[in-house]
Amino acid sequence: MTEQQNLWQFMMQQSDKLLSQTVTHIGLTCISLLIAVTVGLPLGIWISEKKKAAWAVLGIAGILQTIPSIALLGFMIPLLGIGAFPAIAALFLYALLPIIRNTYTGITSVDQGITESARGMGMNKWQILFNVELPLAMPVILAGIRTATVINVGVATLAAYIAAGGLGEFIFGGIALNNTNMILAGAIPSALLAITLDFLLSLFQKAKLKTMRKVSVVLPIILLVCSSFYIIPRAQVKVLAGFTPEFMGREDGYLGLRSKYKLDIPTVVISDAVMYKAAFENKLDVISGYSTDGRLKAYDLVTLKDDKSIFPPYYAAPLVRQDVLEKYPELQPALDILSGVINDSIMTELNYKVDYLKQLPEKVALDFMLEKGLYKKPQSTTSEHVIRLGSKIFAEQYILINMYKMLIEGNTKLKVVTRTGLGGTKICFDALTNNEIDMYPEYTGTGLLVILKPDKKTLDGMIDSRDKVFNYVQKEFSNQYKLSWLKPIGFNNAYALMMRRSQAQSLNIQTITDLKLYLSNENHPH
């Protein structure tokens, strides 16, 4: 009961955001659908006449459909950048197949006797198409549009990854932040939206053949109106921030920026995979980066000084379940070998190799281990004793768990399997406490603020001390979750606000306070 109240309270509290996300979501869905109908319908009609082209067109549309949606969005970024445009393009491609296929099927399955008698009475090709074939195929075509709509409502949640907004912002924020209410606040409306649109279209579909003629007029108009939600021009802003879904909900993130710095900045939500490049390409001005990210260097970004200390230290260390350490006493010495070996600049360099030079994390890890003389051949490949390593979904974590894999297999008789690409802190942490993985690399500041969430007083007493934070999380994780923080690896991968060096210099912004002052001057010119 309390859970439900909390969800309701959360939704009420966030109602502005929820409304704008829902409107964006409807807009994304409808505008892509509208384009897909505009393109898919004529294409379907065309291939119903040119049977030879049919298999090619349906084949290509079918292949597009099989591309995983997140990958399709990924392909769009180099072509179309970030924001609404690539999201609409990807959604359009997804909606295409059901519409083309159903138009084709609908028209080709119209009774030959009927079209022939239409010809026999002297109707020309277009009269037959508009008066006979399309009305009779309309129920099948509408079924295709329905399928496309439901697909698009679902896929549109992913648009949040490339700064196109929509209900995905809450969903991914909630996943990353261990916040069930936030996930539900995004998931429930998007599910309701899918059900509602599906239901409305089913009404059209069930309409009698007679009213089909009206449907084919009314439907495009409704789509156009819904699309206009998204076409409404937005205010141009001078400085645009792009933050990850996780950052949006963290105290050491957007919430802290608002509460401590009173920073009020136009913001879009974006995946960290594309955020740096978007900043480099002037599509974003301020991003929430990691201080050891290799692309910082590649894209010439600078970090803004956290002069009011909302970001605690984020020293990386292996987080392991205590029962695993007790069961395999040889594990901890093997993991500790990496302690103190990697400092900030080394980690940045390694990340750079993966993020920018596109080397494989396995190779980068192996090269490094060889260079440091830490690599040993695996002792056993057939061991029944398996350690499961998890990682979050960015380069640094991939590199680290590959190193740990080599260390464990080289120095013990244990075997390692890896579970890479776990979406966020919550997913990794839950996997660990639910005994689905045995360890993953975590950052002290994240453990402190995302999992433990101490009160303000406790926090203020330690937030700028590396050792105090480490000791606190070590003690609390052990007490509360029976998890052990091993020795830190050495580098501090801090959250930081970043800007392009050229822009920061020309605006003379060095600290977050500078940014805040610049923005408030912009908003209230003298």
Place this chain on the structure above:
Amino acid sequence: MIIAQNISKEFNGIHAVKNISFEVKEGQTMVFLGTSGCGKTTTLKMLNRLIEPSSGNITINGQDIFSSKPEILRRSIGYVSQNNGLFPHYTVAENIAVVPNLLGWDKEKIRTRSEALLEQLKLPVSEYANKYPDELSGGQKQRVAIARALVSDPPVLLMDEPFGALDPITRAGIRKEFQELPELKSKTIVLVTHDVQEAFELGDQICLMDKGVIVQTGTPSELIFNPTNDFSKSFFNHQRLQLELSALKFSKIWNELADAQPYSIASLNSTQSLWEGMELLSEKNQDKLCVKDEESNSLKEITIQTIQSVYLEIKRKR
């Protein structure tokens, strides 16, 4: 009215119709008869260019049918397709209005003409005009299809197995109605069927086809009594007696019949066949019936015995 000269149709190297010629006179009904795949439907569809002939000439009413656009040609020819071909999303009234709309008639003209036709076809407007084809029986659908083909009063009517989808009882009934329809009396009709009985009932001329060629053309009685080859002869063998009796009209044997009692009431017409006479005799369970000849305005009497003896006489002579 319709003259086809040396028309052929080839589909991917296979001859569906091979170099056939025929003529249909104005007001006549020409029936193309044959088994499936004999080329009869292809021949019919070439007349309104639903199928373009590979070679040959066709004129309708002196006009070369290839001189105008096919759509324009088709609007001037009534067409009843197999399985009625009604538009399921149009009401009866809308279905009938298709061709008039294509011809640009005004609404009032379409309405009055449709109503008149529907009444003729025993489909009261108030009850049927706003029904959809799904709500009609097979026979009613077929009547609507015929109305749709007749609405613009085209001089030529093409019918592709028009009664093929109906059960035998409905079929016989609607055929009768069809024959008696005043609208059809003056039409030049080309009809395709595989039903021999239907061909004999409806056809002034029958064109028997096999493997893409015309085997024999002639009146029903010519075909049944004077087959010119083995195919024609064997084609009708399994129902020869019935067909022969169907081919013989009372007008042909008028002189062999005895005069009826004065003031008798005629229940048959001299244009009807001996078969119909026998059917009626057995249906009414009567010994004799009276037949009327419109031309000479005379009445004659028939019995099973007279029909039998006249028939045997004719057979012996041939």
